[in-house]
Amino acid sequence: MTLPTTTTAPPAPAVAARTFSAVLVANRGEIACRVIQTLKEMGIRSVAVYSDADKDAKHVALADTAVAIGGTAPAESYLKIDAIIDACRRTGADAVHPGYGFLSENVEFAKALDAAGITFIGPGINAIDVMGDKIRSKNHVMTYGVPCVPGIAQPGLTDQELIDAAAAVGFPLLIKPSAGGGGKGMHVVERAEDMASTLVTARRVAASAFGDDTLFLERLISTPRHIEVQVLADNHGNVIHLGERECSLQRRHQKVIEEAPSALFESLPDGVEQRARIGEAACNAARSVNYSGAGTVEFLVSDEHPDEFFFMEMNTRLQVEHPVTEMVTGIDLVEWQVRIAAGEVLTVAQSDVVLHGHAVEARVYAEVPERNFMPSMGRVVALAEHGPADATISGRQQAQANVRIDSAMRNNLEITGDYDPMLAKVIAWGGDRTAALDTLDAALGRYTLLGVDTNVEYLRLLINDSEVRAGQLDTGLIERKLPSMSFRHAGSEELIAAALTLWLERTGSAPAGDAWATPDSWRVGARGAWTATLGIPGGSVATVSVTEEDGTVTASIDGGQPVNVRVADRSVDGIVLEFDGGPVTYAVGVDPPGQNGVSELGSVRDIHIGNDGWSCRLEVLNRAGRLRRMLAGIQRDEGAADPEVRSPMPGTVVSVSVSDGETVEEGQVLLAVEAMKMEHHLVASVAGTVHLTSKPGDLVKADQVLATIHVDAGTTSTDKEIQS
Structure with missing residues (x-):
């Protein structure tokens, strides 16, 4: 693959340097x-905007x-x-930083700012326009010698034209939205017969997310690695790259773990030359549109042929994973975005860029990995964001305290389904990849966020996988590894810790010495037993009894063998318990009594408990709740399908594929629910007649029944086998 080292595009007009107020x-x-x-x-006044939420x-x-700018959506x-422009005028802001997502790559926004005399901290309108359309950008950069993935990229293709072209592209292939970004709306198609139905979904998602349902096709590269290059360019013709980032660990085309530099290039004998070649290709892509600011050029690299790389797209704004580049180069990308937009000359030359050590970033999402990464919601009841202590971690070398956490979390914050599920980023630096x-791993083990299900435990399992540790990465690794991952569940010690937290809360609620005001079954001679009934994720129930006599606390679960336990410490951060095996520290968060009232399932409040990056939510049940749980467990034969189709999360019904009263087959798609920018298809668990209780546009709650399937009483499973 031969790449030109220069291009003929003229430099962008120079901009006189100034200072933003x-x-x-x-x-x-x-x-x-x-x-x-x-x-x-930098000493520049900052202006935030915010929605009602x-x-x-x-x-x-x-x-x-x-400045408030409108409703939640x-x-x-x-x-x-x-x-946004009105907020600028009201506050005197003379420049706008768009971050990423939302309006960051919206050419109409850039035009509106320009017309209003407000500086856009990003590239020129032409760069956003060309690179914002994947079809146009691919065709454009190829004229500058940048290699692209084989496929068909033409505007205005109909579904039938795409179906007809698919055979020439070859299966498996990717359907991609031309106006998309961040993996949103991408669909893999393995067989020709799946093209038609997948195109319908792809167009709907693209139209909803980007307001443009234009699609194109690309050949699916086998064992691909996602490698991107950070570029910096000013308005005076200077363009450099800051090395590459490896972003191959993805799920649903969304990045989960990113690192700099690439483990692949580090392992190659000619890795330095490969970095220079792909870096120059990225700079050529930037030069082709007179790019200015901090941008990222993304490439696919075949693990089987690492000397080949293919242009995917250019993101004309800051990337989520930019901190790993900052940590290995020492360059503040946001600072340079501001300085370049103000007209300053880029004073960093390509020869000045040196990569020091290794950095890895993990994205903390509000999701449940065990349930196929289903989005989660809730209120933050306990939060501790800090790096690892200076101590030996699990027998490995002593971890360095080189941890950065980019986060918007705070206690009592409500996490809803209105926005992207990413909550925070944990970034670590080390002298080499293993140290990083x-x-x-140590930082994630000490990261505490309770009240919302997160993927922190999953992140620790992933970065300790043998293939990940060896740098054997590709974009399909997560899907392959997930089924074999062993997730932790609440055990006896966790249940005891939760019960003791509630017990201490109750016994500590009365004035000192006022035994009559303490609701703890106190009696003359000894304190009586106190019990808590806890609903465990998955539907089971456990009753934990706590007693104290002569200063000794014992706890038993469901009437089992009592366990001696000592509360070594109790603070706002959690509880330290001493069992026979030694002390164990748990982070604990408890919803205030009456926070959500009594649910229809008999849950009076929730208690959240975490340890070493793992966490779970336990429901504190009243008598009615315990009875309901027990009846639910015996009313259905083990393994029997549930005829009620429930929403797995709060969200919006975006499509209904069947009619009320229609006969459906097991596994048939009935409807789709969207939340946190993700669409989930709900299918029939049994064959029968479907009765709908929802329609497109309905806002639904988690576990809400959206449809019910009535099985024909005259047709048993045995009858069906005979008929077949």
Whole structure:
């Protein structure tokens, strides 16, 4: 593969350097917090914007000024161009940093800012326009010698034209939205007969997410590695790259773990030359559109043929994973975005860029990996974000305290399904890749976020997988590994810790010496037994009894053998218990009594418990709740299918594929629910007649019944076998 080392594109017109009086950050979450921090360090006044749902968000509190811009839905706030420009005028902001997502790559937004005389901290309008369309960008960069994945990329192709072209592209292939980004709306098609139905879904998702349902096809590269190159370019013709990032650990085309530099290039004898070649290709892509600012050029690299790489797209804004590049280069990308937009000359030459050590980033998502990464929601009841202590970690080398956490989390924050499920990023640096992974593992083990299900335990399992440790990465690894991963569940010690937390809460609630005011079964001579009934994830129930006599505390589960336990410490951060095997520390968060009332299942409140990156939610049940759980466990034969089709999460019904009263087959798709930018198809668990209780556009709760299937009483499973 031969690449030109220069291009003929003229440099962008030089911009005179100036100073911004205030910068508005047109985003939310951790990226808004991260940008605001750099603005503070540069001495520039920061302006935050927020939706109705984000009025108490962390980025609002961090900024010097904050402006409300509309309703909870992004279309009513963060995507509302007029509201952003009005906020600039009201606060005197003369520049806008878009972060990533939302309006960061919206050419109409860039045009509107330009018309209003407000500086867009990003590239020029032409760069956004060309690179924002995957079809156009692929065709464009090929004229500058940048290799692209084989496929068909033409605007305006109908479903039938795409189906007709698929054979020439070859299966398996990828259907991709032209206006997409971040893996959203991409679909793998293994067989020709699946093309038609997948195109329908792909167009609906693309139209919903990007307002453009244009699709194109690419050949699916076997054992692909996702490697991207960070570029910096000013308005004076200077373009450099800051090395590459490996982003091959993905699920549903969304990155989970990112690192710099690439483990692949580090393992190659000619890795330095390969880095230079792919870096120059990225710079050529940037030069082709007179790019300015900090951008990323993404490539696919075949693990089988690492000397080949193919252009996928250019992201004309900051990437989620930019911290790993900052940690190995020492360059603040946000600072340079601001300085370049202000007209400064890039003072860093390509020869100045040296990669020191290794950095790895893990994305903390609100999701349940065991349930196919189903989004989760809730309220943060306990939070501790810090790096590892200076101690030997699990027999490995001593982890270095080189940890950075980019987060928008705060106690009592409500996590809803209105926005992306990413909550925070944990980034670790080490002298080499092994040290960086060890440091990250230790940091994740000490990361506490209770009240919302997260993927932290899964992240630790993933980065300690033997293939990941060996650097044998590809974009399909996560799907292959998930079925064999062993997730931790609440055991006896966790149940006892939860019960003791509730017990201490009760016994500590009365004034000192006022035994009559303490609701703890106190009696003359000895304190009576106290019990807590806990609903365990998965539907089971456990009753934990706690007694104390002569200062000795014992606990038993469901009337089993009592266990002696000592409460060694109790603080706002959790509880330390001493069992026979030694002390164990648990982070604990308890919903206040009456926080959510009594649910229909008889749950009066929740208690959240975590340890070493693992966490779970236990329901505190009343008598009715315990009875309901027990009856539910015996009313259905083990293994029998549930005729009720329930929403796995809060969300919006985006499509219904059947009619009320229609006869359906087992496994047939009935409807789709969307939340946190993810669409989930719900299928019939049994064959029969379907009765719908929902329609497109309905807002639904987790576990809400959306359809019920009535099996024909005259047709048993045995009858069906005979008939067949």
